[in-house]
Amino acid sequence: MAKYILQRLVYMFITLFVIATATFFLMQLLPGSPFNELGGKMTEAQEQILLEEYGLNDPVPVQYAKYMLGMVQGDLGVSFQYDNRSVTDIILDRIGPSAHLGAQALIIGSILGIILGMIAAIRHNTWVDYSSNVLAVIGISIPSFVFAGLLQYYFAVQWRIFPPSFWEGPIYTVLPTISLLIFPMAICARFMRTEMLEVLGSDYIELARAKGVSNSSIMFKHALRNALIPVITVLGPITVSLMTGTLVIEQIFAVPGIGEQFVRSISVNDYPVIMGTTMLFSVLFILVILIVDLLYGMIDPRIRITGGKD
Amino acid sequence: MDNGTKKYNAEKFERVHLPDDANEELSRPQLSFWKDAWIRLCKNTGAITGLIVIVFIILMAFIGPFMNDYTNEGANYDAAYLPPKVKGLEAIGFDGMQTYEVQGATEEEAIERGLAGYEIEEEYVQDTEVVITKEESEDGYVTVAMEVDIYAARGLEDQYFWFGTDSMGRDLWTRIWSGTQISLYIGFLAAMIDMVIGVIYGGISGYYGGRTDNIMQRIIEILSGIPNLVVVILMIILLKPGLIAITIALTITGWIGMARIVRGQVLKLKGQEFILAARTLGANDKRILMKHLIPNVTGMIIINTMFTIPSAIFFEAFLSFIGLGLQPPIASLGTLIDTAFDDYRVFPYMLLYPAVIISLLMIGFNILADGLRDALDPKMRK
Numbered sequence: 001m002a003k004y005i006l007q008r009l010v011y012m013f014i015t016l017f018v019i020a021t022a023t024f025f026l027m028q029l030l031p032g033s034p035f036n037e038l039g040g041k042m043t044e045a046q047e048q049i050l051l052e053e054y055g056l057n058d059p060v061p062v063q064y065a066k067y068m069l070g071m072v073q074g075d076l077g078v079s080f081q082y083d084n085r086s087v088t089d090i091i092l093d094r095i096g097p098s099a100h101l102g103a104q105a106l107i108i109g110s111i112l113g114i115i116l117g118m119i120a121a122i123r124h125n126t127w128v129d130y131s132s133n134v135l136a137v138i139g140i141s142i143p144s145f146v147f148a149g150l151l152q153y154y155f156a157v158q159w160r161i162f163p164p165s166f167w168e169g170p171i172y173t174v175l176p177t178i179s180l181l182i183f184p185m186a187i188c189a190r191f192m193r194t195e196m197l198e199v200l201g202s203d204y205i206e207l208a209r210a211k212g213v214s215n216s217s218i219m220f221k222h223a224l225r226n227a228l229i230p231v232i233t234v235l236g237p238i239t240v241s242l243m244t245g246t247l248v249i250e251q252i253f254a255v256p257g258i259g260e261q262f263v264r265s266i267s268v269n270d271y272p273v274i275m276g277t278t279m280l281f282s283v284l285f286i287l288v289i290l291i292v293d294l295l296y297g298m299i300d301p302r303i304r305i306t307g308g309k310d
Numbered sequence: 311m312d313n314g315t316k317k318y319n320a321e322k323f324e325r326v327h328l329p330d331d332a333n334e335e336l337s338r339p340q341l342s343f344w345k346d347a348w349i350r351l352c353k354n355t356g357a358i359t360g361l362i363v364i365v366f367i368i369l370m371a372f373i374g375p376f377m378n379d380y381t382n383e384g385a386n387y388d389a390a391y392l393p394p395k396v397k398g399l400e401a402i403g404f405d406g407m408q409t410y411e412v413q414g415a416t417e418e419e420a421i422e423r424g425l426a427g428y429e430i431e432e433e434y435v436q437d438t439e440v441v442i443t444k445e446e447s448e449d450g451y452v453t454v455a456m457e458v459d460i461y462a463a464r465g466l467e468d469q470y471f472w473f474g475t476d477s478m479g480r481d482l483w484t485r486i487w488s489g490t491q492i493s494l495y496i497g498f499l500a501a502m503i504d505m506v507i508g509v510i511y512g513g514i515s516g517y518y519g520g521r522t523d524n525i526m527q528r529i530i531e532i533l534s535g536i537p538n539l540v541v542v543i544l545m546i547i548l549l550k551p552g553l554i555a556i557t558i559a560l561t562i563t564g565w566i567g568m569a570r571i572v573r574g575q576v577l578k579l580k581g582q583e584f585i586l587a588a589r590t591l592g593a594n595d596k597r598i599l600m601k602h603l604i605p606n607v608t609g610m611i612i613i614n615t616m617f618t619i620p621s622a623i624f625f626e627a628f629l630s631f632i633g634l635g636l637q638p639p640i641a642s643l644g645t646l647i648d649t650a651f652d653d654y655r656v657f658p659y660m661l662l663y664p665a666v667i668i669s670l671l672m673i674g675f676n677i678l679a680d681g682l683r684d685a686l687d688p689k690m691r692k
Contacts, residue, residue, distance in 0.1 A: 011528075015535035026544045137680070141672035143624055145631050146665040149651065157655050240537060247632055252651065263632050278540050285537040 005294065012286050019282045020275075024067055027271045028060055067275075076279070077272035081265065087276035091258060097167055098250065098257035101176055102242045109181030110238070113188025114231065120189065121196030121227075122219065132189060139186025144241075145248040148179035152252060165254035176253045183241040184234075191234050195227040229299050232292055239288045243281050347609075350685040357681020363674035367667065371494055374487030378472065381484065392460060392475040394482075394659050408460040410656065411441060413451040420454040430458055474659045476649065486664050489641040492553070493623050493668065496642075497675075500560040500622035501615045507561065508568025509604065509611060515569065516576030517599055523573075534566050542625065551634050560622055568614050575607040609686035616679035620672045627668055643668040 051057045055066065070077060076087035120132035155175060156164035162174050199205060200223055208218050246259030254260070258277060265273040341349070351357055393408045410428060414420030417440055425435070435458055442453035461469060473482035515526040545559035579585065580603065588598050604611075623643075629635035630644025637645075643664045650660035 011531055012535065015532045018532055019536050019540065023540075023544060026548050029548055137673060137676055138669075141620065141676045142669045143627055143631075143672070145628070146647065146669055149647070149654065149661050149665065153654065153658055153661070243537065244628060248628065251632065267633065278544070281537055281540055282535070286535045289535065 001297075008290055008293070012290060015286060016279070016282060020068065020071060020279060021064075023275045023278050024064055027275060028063075071279070076276035079270055079273050081268055081270040081273065087272045090261065090273060091276055091280060094256060094258045094261050096257075097255050098246050098259060101173060101180060101249070101255065101257065102246065104173060104177045105180035105242065105245075106184055106238065108177065109184030110188045110231075112181070113185040113190075114192050114228070116185070116189040117192025117194075118196055118219075118224065118227075120193045121200060124197060124200075129193075132193070136186040136189045136193075139182045140190070142182070144179055144183065144245045145252060147182055148175070148249055148252045151175050151179055165252075167253075167255050172253075176249050176255055179249050179252075180242060180245045183245070184238045187234050187237060187241075188231060191231050192227060195230050196223060199223045199227045229296070232295055232299070235292050236289055239285055243284070347685040351681055354681040354684060356677045357685070360674040360676070360678035360681065363670055364678060367490060367671050367674070368494060371487050371490040374490075375484045378470075378481065378483060380471070380481030386478070386480075391477060391653075391657055392469075392471050393657070394472060394474040394663075395461060395470050408458050408657075410456045410458065411453055412456055413453050415451065417452050417454055420452050421456060424454070424456050428458070430460070473663045474657070476660060477653065482646075482660065482663065485641045486643070486646060486667060489643045489646050489664065490667060490671070492636065492640070492642040493626060493644070493671065496553075496556060496560070496626040497619040497623040499557055500564060501618045503557070503561040504565035504568055504618055505611060505615050508565035508614075509572050509607075511565065512569035512572025512574075513576055513599055513604060513607075516573035517580060517595070517603065519577070527573075530566055530569060533563060536563065542629065551629075551637055553636065553640075556626055556629060556635060560625060564618060564622070568611070568618075571610055571614055572607055575610055576603050579603055579606055613679065613683045613686060616675065616682055620675040620679070623668070623671060623675070643671075 048057075055063060058066070067077065074088060076091070079085050079087055079090055082090065116132050116135070120129045123129050152164055152175060155161045163172050164175075166172060205218060205222055208222055213222075243259075246257055247263055248259070249255070250257040250260040251263060258280070261273065262277045264270075265277070391408070410424055412420045412424030412427070414423050417438070421435070421438055425431070435456055437457040439455045439457075440452060441455045442451075471481050471483065473486055476482055476485065511526065515523045541563050542556075542559040545555060545562065549555035549558065585598060585602055588602050593601070626635060626642060627644030627647065630642050631648045633648070635644050636642045646664040647661060647668070650657075650664065654661040
């Protein structure tokens with residue numbers, strides 16, 4: 001186990017290194033300088049001073065070394081857009097609303113999904129099952145921004161139940177959270193239903209029934225527990241969907257989160273912020289995948305983790 | 311002894327003579343795997359509905375733009391922001407009436423301001439209704455909903471824009487269907503490329519095993535740690551945003567899932583007897599791979615591809631939505647939804663139609679993919 005974890009950690013660092021390097025060199029190849037926006041208003045000399053100031057005149061390898069060295073120390077550089085604010089600072093400043101939304105959507109979404117999937121499996125091949133299936137397909141299919149648009153139009157513009165945008169209190173989180181939680185809910189419901197059906201068809205459930213165990217006890221003590229384990233694996237796709245989701249949902253509802261910042265940084269070539277956020281997303285993603293794999297192996301002893309895949 | 315046995319005793323029966331080989335005959339016509347899968351698919355109402363929806367949208371994507379005389383390009387600001395109007399469907403809402411919400415200190419002032427603000431003559435106002443009275447509102451203004459025959463107000467009574475027009479007066483019907491073409495193109499192209507790379511990569515890795523497999527799998531391990539979103543966004547920033555950039559970006563990491571599945575299947579299959587038999591008969595690697603292994607994995611490949619298509623369509627729409635996708639004047643469903651967001655509070659139809667079409671397309675592909683999975687792989691049916 002220790003060897004496995006160590007091996008995974010090594011891969012994790014290689015991946016992060018590859019991402020950081022790729023990000024850095026891609027940014028170098030980008031057309032335009034961060035000071036394009038001010039084009040014309042700045043003299044050549046002023047631009048040179050700015051480029052010098054931010055170290056953009058250094059040879060590329062020097063910039064690269066500086067960047068990597070800083071990253072190891074948790075320093076992601078300085079934003080071009082906001083006067084000398086460090087990227088780490090900006091990210092810390094903005095991660096609150098995103099984390100809040102993400103956690104809310106993840107928790108509510110997966111609980112709802114698990115309940116939905118369980119009910120569908122218990123009432124297999126009835127209208128309950130069919131409608132929960134339809135709901136799951138719709139949830140997986142409809143893009144989050146379409147859903148967010150509809151929610152905003154009806155609940156905020158037409159019926160004025162919830163505020164349409166901004167971030168000033170719990171009530172402001174309702175619509176963005178609902179838009180974000182649809183996908184986790186749908187994917188959990190689907191997975192849960194499949195697993196539950198499989199467990200319900202297994203021999204040990206048959207045995208429990210034969211022994212005369214009550215139906216609710218079978219469902220909750222035997223079936224639910226075993227069916228829940230593989231559901232952990234959907235955390236990977238859910239993380240991806242939450243990251244994608246924050247980019248658009250925060251735009252639509254004007255949430256001052258990391259996704260909104262990211263999109264804005266792209267449009268103004270604020271390289272350090274783009275690179276920093278990219279690294280953050282990557283670390284998050286890799287950590288989730290690692291946690292899923294480790295948890296899965298720990299909870300379900302049937303899955304033997306060995307060094308290699310073959 | 312009961313009555314039954316007495317009634318039917320052995321003497322009453324006569325042996326029917328059967329030719330000797332009749333026992334060997336199959337009672338049902340022999341079905342190939344694909345015919346069998348097709349029959350299973352046809353029994354699945356959901357999957358067939360999905361297929362019909364997809365076929366309908368594909369047909370419309372190619373026929374739609376030619377169904378009226380409007381073109382995708384060129385601005386006509388007289389015709390900007392016209393709501394949907396269809397000849398014969400006026401009664402069910404396609405009447406070209408636009409409702410504006412205007413505010414003022416009194417009802418009259420609100421209407422007056424509305425007329426001035428939207429440059430509309432009073433005679434074209436069909437109906438006005440107070441939505442929020444002065445007492446109800448927080449800021450002391452009256453909000454009035456004003457229904458205007460906007461086609462008449464602009465002097466375009468004889469025009470029919472079925473899905474309305476956008477901010478530049480372009481016909482949304484034409485734009486939406488040509489946008490659908492682009493979404494479909496992205497979906498199919500991404501699926502094709504990732505299918506080719508994924509299948510070959512996975513096939514080679516699984517079949518040759520050993521060091522080749524080891525190296526190829528380590529590469530996948532590193533690549534799969536990189537979130538798709540990050541790669542795509544970096545690629546799009548590097549290349550000029552557009553169709554090619556999206557296609558390339560989608561194929562950089564899209565094939566990993568496919569490669570893993572194919573490798574797993576090939577690993578499982580290559581130890582089986584029929585491969586040994588083929589090798590004993592002198593088949594070379596290429597023949598074994600192409601004629602024996604890949605055909606046996608085809609089901610899995612088709613299923614996985616069918617799930618790739620909707621995710622590629624979603625990704626294009628998502629990228630266009632955050633401004634990294636196609637650039638105007640080219641329309642895709644994503645860019646149409648993105649531009650619609652600017653004014654959808656007043657002109658909701660601009661958001662509604664592209665949103666409905668992309669949702670139908672995604673739902674269609676997803677349920678068809680589910681159905682195909684059930685039909686092609688009965689073991690996975692759950």
